Amino acid sequence: MLFDTPAKENPIDRAREVGQPRPRIDGPLKVSGTARYAYEQRDVVENMAYGYPLGAAIAKGRVRAIDTAAAEAAPGVIGVLTTLDVPRHALGPMNTAMLFGGDRVEHYHQAIAVVVAESFEEARAATALLDVDYAPEPGCFDLERVAREIVGQPFCEDDALVGDFDDAFLAAPVQLDVTYRTPDQSHSMMEPHATLAAWEGDELTVWTSNQMIAWGVRDLAAALDLPRDKVRLVSPFIGGGFGGKLFVRSDVVAASLAARKVGRPVKLALPRPLIANNTTHRPATVQRLRFGATEDGKFTAFGHESTSGNLPDGGPETATQQSQFLYAAPNRLVGERLGVLDLPEGNAMRAPGEASGMMALEAAVDEMAEKLGLDPIEFRILNDTQVVPGKDTPFSQRHLADCLRLGADRFGWGERASLPARRREGRSWIGIGVAAAYRNNLLMKSGARARLQEGGGVEIETDMTDIGTGSYTIIAQTAAEMMGVPLARVTVRLGDSRYPVSAGSGGQFGGNSSTSGVYAACVALRTRIAERLGADPETAVFEEGEVRWGNSAVSLVEAASGGEIVAEDSITFKGLGEKYRQSTFGAHFVEVAVDAATAEIRVRRMLAVCSAGRILNPVTARSQVIGAMTMGVGSALMEELAVDKTRGFFANHDLAGYEVPVHADIPRQDVIFLDETDPISSPMKAKGVGELGLCGVAAAVANAVYNATGIRVRDFPITLDKLLPHMPPF
């Protein structure tokens, strides 16, 4: 199905299943511990062995030799594979650092050996006996240094220059020139990267934890130099990914190579202390924001430059992405610079670009509002735009101002003291902050197979993944709606490369794109069924377990009595992406309390108002948004990979050192979804929402902290040590 004109009325608009608050259908499996995650697979293969990885002890250099004798002689050991045994392999288009092979060490904890043993404990114990001889080399680990060195160099992409920024900025009666910093962040998902790899002849099956099945097959086949049809990837349940599992990681390659070497299936998980440095992270940024405005608060010059670092050939953190779209201004300078850093590979993490970009932008916008003496909400609305700034492209929908106003009303914005450090309750300074939320709505081709089973049940197969988001549930709802059956009659099978290629889970495109693919498959299935019954597929109505046309009605059970009916299709998006800018919008509101003595910051309540098209399931969408808001609190107040600039690695590489919010940090969250549909986006008229919930939260927290204390911290996370020097005496 080609989607190139706005959606008309379709069966989804009935909204009997889609849009209803259904609890997740995979919930019982998860709470009863029967959903099998990668490392829990055991009866799918026989004669399984356990692998344990060794990470490099240096940040940069070469592995000269690895003495494996002691490890090989250790109890239970079946075999040892080192990086020196295998050549560097081909990498997927979005990987930067080698996963397993060759003698180069590009970053700390890069996987350099695997020990395979009869038990996990034996593998782990023997790994400690490996003796590695390194030839270390000096590296650059300091983003500040990189940022200083590449000031003034051209942007990675120089397409975001509009008008004459320099002149307009200089001429502006009101100016702001501030620099913000965001830290490296770790996905730190609950389930570590894990793989069970099994060969049968030259065919490989991996049970793993991966967000993008088809990319995984492509990249693993390339790494092992296999034809793609020899690789099967299975990933039915994923314990969180946040972008850290978009691509094949070292667990998959190392387990596959080790399994080939020992001739047995090998199961391997990355130990928690390896996650931060062995896998990818959200790169730190240094962001300079320069705004010029008229006295009455209209932007005349809008500048946002971001610098990040990565390994050679890595990409930048696209932190200025939203800045091309969010506010009107006739003169613009928006772009990113990239320097070389020898830290682990930077790559996508939930809302790559916008998450860190909005942290800086939306805090700076509040600074500008204050300079202008304007209310932060009114200032944002004053500079709102219905077309892409500098272009005429309209937004498919843009309800930013509605989100801000509705949120202001619900949150009690009126109670906010417009001057900072005015509200005190006991030992706490109280403040309220706001930020706009913005995230692009991406669309990806997505396919599915739909089957009317004998007996009248509906089965959907797609390689879409459920990373805790609710994919199983919204796909079942879509199929139930399309086929006119109750939810309980739908079976959903996900996360297997034997199924049709889907959008996968990433970039908040998964929910909308994959359900659209299921929509397409169901349209095809409806056509097949109608044809079998001699009905007109265009006018046949699928309702209450029946197909109805003219004066006829045939139950689906009967329709399938002659054998199951199967159809497969995919949705391809074309054209509308160029004619319209598709984005999701929202507003975040946060109230904080700052301890007047210790400067400890605690969030007291939060509200997100989201405008993101049709909400496919308010329960799972809300859980996405509150999870994202929680992540935003982490970004604002605690999450930071601590860079050891001497040794070149992230030192706090476990969950004691890398702090993310716990329950006690999140007392109250509310989410409001605007009641809307966006026919430009897809036949589902839905958009992404899982990342929108994150974009802007940290800035809202920062703005609340400012409102509480009058202290503006431009270096995230905002920890008490950064506030203390500016706090009044206690």
Added chain:
Amino acid sequence: MRAFSYEKPGTLAEAAAAGAREGAKYIAGGTNLIDLMKLEIETPAHLVDVNGLGLDRIEETAAGGLRIGALVRNTDLAADPRVRRDYALLTRALVAGASGQLRNKATTAGNLLQRTRCAYFYDTNMPCNKRAPGSGCAALEGISRQLGVVGTSEACIATHPSDMAVALRALDAEIETMRADGVARSIPIGEFYRTPGETPEIETVLGAGELITGVTLPAPLGGAQLYHKARDRASYAFALVSVGLVLREDGTGRIALGGVAPMPWRVEAAEAELGEGAAAACEMLFAGARPTEQNAFKLPLAERALAALLAEARS
């Protein structure tokens, strides 16, 4: 984790003898030791499980205090009505530590002997004098935000991470032990921990195989007993700084700090300054402090937290 043997003795004498074996270590709740064994930071050859020794009771002493068995779980200790009534500081400190599940497992002795949370101590690729004597201290030129500011040495700036020990220090607890030869002794907590000096790997005055049997609290001090643990998140985080305060109606009191030193930090002379306020007391508490650039904030933080507790205690 290295292979090890295991035994669970039934008497104190057996345990103390077993603990004296080469490479032996006691295991109580295991919440710290097992983690360290997995990473091969601790590599005992033999584990002596002390859970079968009947050391899990809290009893009143003739002196009007309490004797807390070494194996009393942190949860049970915090919830004991006598502790809550007479040693509120201890309850407050305990419940500020770890998580509910961990406190259910963690024991009094294990808590006293838990090891530092310095990130480099936990990474066996890194130089660390405490873990690998003589290898150097990676924290000095690395990440030290969490680490100590006072009582530290050139060789090691790690902190002792316990909350419970801060309260015990303020309350003048004594630690009761039994040596391999069966001889018992009682060590005031102020003499229990050692400053790191050149040998940060030696953390207490315990001899090889010396078993902690219990902790004794003297008769209740009375007064307001408050604890504040400052940290980046609201729960389940080690202290950046913690302050335990006892303030009696006559204005005398006790102060002990956590998160600043290789041991729960108390300077008795500072307590004479309580009437002068937090700044005066902290000047004495931090005499000779040597913070790093990253953790210098701990000094004003402790002072402000103490000021807040004093205000609260007086109100």
